[in-house]
Amino acid sequence: MQEKQPKPPLLLLSSQLSLQNRGYEVTLNSAFLSWKEVETRQKRTAANIYGPLKAAGSHYVPVCEIISVQETEEDCPSTGIGKWQKVPQSLAESNQYAFTVSYVERTQKHRWRCSEVTLHCTDRTLCLQWVQAIREQLSLLTIRPKRLLVYINPYGGKHRGKRIYEQKVAPIFSRASISTDVIITERANHARDHLKTEADLKKYDGVVCVGGDGMFSEIIHGLISRTQCDSGVDQNRADETLIPCSLRIGIIPAGSTDCICYATVGSNDPVTSALHIVVGDSQPMDVCSIHHNNTFLRYSVSLLGYGFYGDVLTDSERKRWMGPARYDISGVKTFLSHHYYEGTISFLPADENVGTPRDKLQCRSGCNICRLPSADKQVSKDEESISDTEKKGVWQVIRGKFLAINAACMSCACPRSPKGLSPAAHLANGTADLILVRKCSRFDFLRHLLRHTNKDDQFDHPFVEVYRVRQFRFTPRYEETDSELELREAEGSGRKRFFSQICREHPACTCSLAHSSWNCDGEILPHAAIQVRVHCQLIKLFARGIEEQSVFEEPYTLSAI
Numbered sequence: 001m002q003e004k005q006p007k008p009p010l011l012l013l014s015s016q017l018s019l020q021n022r023g024y025e026v027t028l029n030s031a032f033l034s035w036k037e038v039e040t041r042q043k044r045t046a047a048n049i050y051g052p053l054k055a056a057g058s059h060y061v062p063v064c065e066i067i068s069v070q071e072t073e074e075d076c077p078s079t080g081i082g083k084w085q086k087v088p089q090s091l092a093e094s095n096q097y098a099f100t101v102s103y104v105e106r107t108q109k110h111r112w113r114c115s116e117v118t119l120h121c122t123d124r125t126l127c128l129q130w131v132q133a134i135r136e137q138l139s140l141l142t143i144r145p146k147r148l149l150v151y152i153n154p155y156g157g158k159h160r161g162k163r164i165y166e167q168k169v170a171p172i173f174s175r176a177s178i179s180t181d182v183i184i185t186e187r188a189n190h191a192r193d194h195l196k197t198e199a200d201l202k203k204y205d206g207v208v209c210v211g212g213d214g215m216f217s218e219i220i221h222g223l224i225s226r227t228q229c230d231s232g233v234d235q236n237r238a239d240e241t242l243i244p245c246s247l248r249i250g251i252i253p254a255g256s257t258d259c260i261c262y263a264t265v266g267s268n269d270p271v272t273s274a275l276h277i278v279v280g281d282s283q284p285m286d287v288c289s290i291h292h293n294n295t296f297l298r299y300s301v302s303l304l305g306y307g308f309y310g311d312v313l314t315d316s317e318r319k320r321w322m323g324p325a326r327y328d329i330s331g332v333k334t335f336l337s338h339h340y341y342e343g344t345i346s347f348l349p350a351d352e353n354v355g356t357p358r359d360k361l362q363c364r365s366g367c368n369i370c371r372l373p374s375a376d377k378q379v380s381k382d383e384e385s386i387s388d389t390e391k392k393g394v395w396q397v398i399r400g401k402f403l404a405i406n407a408a409c410m411s412c413a414c415p416r417s418p419k420g421l422s423p424a425a426h427l428a429n430g431t432a433d434l435i436l437v438r439k440c441s442r443f444d445f446l447r448h449l450l451r452h453t454n455k456d457d458q459f460d461h462p463f464v465e466v467y468r469v470r471q472f473r474f475t476p477r478y479e480e481t482d483s484e485l486e487l488r489e490a491e492g493s494g495r496k497r498f499f500s501q502i503c504r505e506h507p508a509c510t511c512s513l514a515h516s517s518w519n520c521d522g523e524i525l526p527h528a529a530i531q532v533r534v535h536c537q538l539i540k541l542f543a544r545g546i547e548e549q550s551v552f553e554e555p556y557t558l559s560a561i
C-alpha cells in the first residue's frame with residue numbers, strides 16, 4: 001500500500017521586504033515564516049558600502065515558535081535587531097513601515113531565547129497585511145494559554161523569585177498577550193490552600209509557580225486535591241483511581257534544586273520556561289501517592305528518599321538561611337555520619353514494556369515508552385482501572401540494612417547531577433525507579449555518589465540494586481509487628497536473634513533501631529512506614545521533555561525541512 005504523503009504547507013503570503021538594508025524574499029505558509037536574501041546587483045552595491053557581503057542566508061521559523069508580531073513604530077528605519085546603522089536616504093524613505101516578529105531561538109544547553117527580526121515594507125497596507133496574516137496563524141494555535149494564575153514564593157532559593165518574574169518572565173507573557181493574575185505567597189501552603197478551595201479555576205488556562213520543587217509540590221497538591229474533591233474521589237483510599245488534572249502547570253525555576261524544571265525542560269532557566277509556557281507545550285507526568293495505613297500523606301513527583309536524602313533534608317532545614325548551599329553542607333555532614341537503617345521493602349515490579357532502570361535510552365521529547373497505550377493510564381472512575389495489571393503482578397520483598405532507599409518518579413536531573421538519580425527514568429510511563437543502597441563502606445558510598453556527577457553508572461556496584469516499580473511499601477525495622485519480626489528472626493541465626501532481642505529491650509541501642517525520615521520532593525514526611533503508588537500521567541506541565549541535542553545544535557536550514 002502506498003504511504004499517504006503529508007500535505008504540503010499552504011502558501012499564505014510572499015513579498016520582497018527589506019532587512020538590514022538588504023532585500024529578502026519573505027514567505028509565510030501554514031507551517032513556517034521564512035526569509036531568504038535576494039541578491040540583486042543594486043542590493044550588492046548598497047550592502048558593500050557597510051560591510052562584506054555574506055553568503056545568501058535563509059531563515060525558517062516554525063509558526064508554532066513565533067511569540068508575537070507587532071507593527072514597529074520608527075522615526076527612522078532600524079536595520080536589524082536593536083542596532084542603528086547609517087542608511088542611505090533613498091532606502092530610508094522607501095522602507096519606513098516595518099513589523100517585528102519575536103520568535104524562539106535555541107541556544108546552548110537546552111536554553112531558549114526570545115529573538116527578533118524587523119522587516120521593512122514600502123507601504124503601510126503591505127505592512128498591516130503581514131501583521132494580520134501572522135496574527136491569524138497564531139490565533140489558530142489554540143493550545144497556547146491566554147490567561148494564567150501565577151504564584152510566586154518570594155523566599156525560595158536565593159529569594160529572587162519576585163525579581164525573576166518581574167524582570168524576565170512578565171515581559172515575555174505581556175509580549176505574547178497572556179494576561180495573568182499574580183499572587184505572592186505570604187506563608188507556606190498559601191498557594192496550595194488557595195488552589196484547593198478558593199481559586200476560580202475556570203478562568204484560567206494554566207497555573208504557574210515561581211519557586212523550587214517545594215513550590216511546585218504545593219501547586220500539585222492544591223490542583224490534585226481540588227480535582228478529586230470535585231469528582232468525589234477519596235484521596236485517603238490508597239487503591240483509588242485518581243482523576244487527572246486538566247489545567248497545565250508551568251514552573252519558573254527560582255528554588256534551590258529545581259529538579260522538576262530541569263528534568264522536564266533540560267535547563268533551569270526562567271526565560272526558557274516562560275517560552276515553553278507561551279508556545280503552549282504539554283508534557284504529561286506521573287505522580288506518586290503516599291499513604292500511611294489508610295491515611296493520605298502526600299504526593300511526590302521527584303525524589304522520595306529515606307536514609308541519606310531524608311537526613312540531608314532534615315539537617316538542611318535548620319540551615320535555610322544559607323540558601324541552596326545548605327544541601328551541600330548537610331550532604332557532607334550526613335555523608336560523614338554514615339548511618340544505616342533497617343527495614344523491609346515490598347514492591348510490585350513493572351512490566352518490561354515500560355523499560356528498565358538500566359536502559360541506555362533516556363526519556364526525551366516525544367518519548368516512545370511514555371506514548372505507549374498503557375493499561376495503567378488514568379481512566380475514568382467507572383472503568384476497570386489499575387486493578388487488572390496490578391493484581392496480576394507478584395510482589396517482591398527485600399529486607400536489609402540500607403544507607404539510602406530512593407524512589408525516583410523521573411530522572412531527578414538537576415545542576416548537581418545533570419543525568420539525575422535515575423538517568424533512564426521516564427516522565428510519564430506510570431512507574432518509579434526504586435534504588436536500594438545497602439550498607440557499605442564510606443569509601444564505596446562516596447564512589448556511588450560521585451557517579452551521579454559523571455558518566456559512570458551509579459547502579460553498577462554490588463551494594464546497589466534498582467527496580468522499576470508501580471507500587472511499593474516500606475516498614476522500618478522498629479515498626480515491624482511482633483509476628484513479622486518473629487518470622488524474620490526464625491529465618492536468622494540464633495546469635496542474631498539474641499542481639500535483636502537485646503536491641504528491642506534497650507531502645508538506646510541504635511544498631512538496628514535508628515530512625516530516618518522520608519524526603520518527599522524536599523518536604524519531610526511525618527511517618528516512616530508508607531505505601532506508595534504511581535499514578536500514570538496524573539498531571540500536565542507546560543514543557544515537552546528534554547529535546548535531543550541535535551535540535552539545539554542545528555538551526556533550521558533548507559536541508560532540515
Ligand SMILES: CCCCCCCCCCCCC/C=C/[C@@H](O)[C@H](COP(=O)(O)O)NC(=O)CCCCCCCCCCCCCCC
Nearest residue numbers: 212213214255256257258259303331335417449452521522
Ligand atoms: C561527592 C559529590 C556527590 C554529589 C551527589 C549528588 C547527588 C544529587 C542527586 C540529587 C537528587 C535531587 C533530587 C531532587 C530533590 C528535590 O525535589 C528536593 C527539593 O528541591 P527544592 O529545594 O528546589 O525545593 N531537593 C533535595 O531534596 C535536595 C537534595 C540534595 C542532595 C544534595 C546532596 C549533596 C551530597 C554531597 C555529598 C558530599 C560527600 C562529600 C564527602 C567528602
Ligand SMILES: Nc1ncnc2c1ncn2[C@@H]1O[C@H](COP(=O)(O)OP(=O)(O)O)[C@@H](O)[C@H]1O
Nearest residue numbers: 156157185186187188211212213214215255256
Ligand atoms: N511566603 C512563604 N513564606 C514561607 N514559606 C513559603 C512561602 N511560600 C512558599 N513557602 C514554602 O517554602 C518552602 C520552600 O519553597 P521552594 O520554592 O521549594 O524553595 P527551595 O527550593 O529554596 O526549597 C516550601 O515548603 C513552600 O511551601
Ligand SMILES: [Ca+2]
Nearest residue numbers: 286409426431
Ligand atoms: Ca515515571
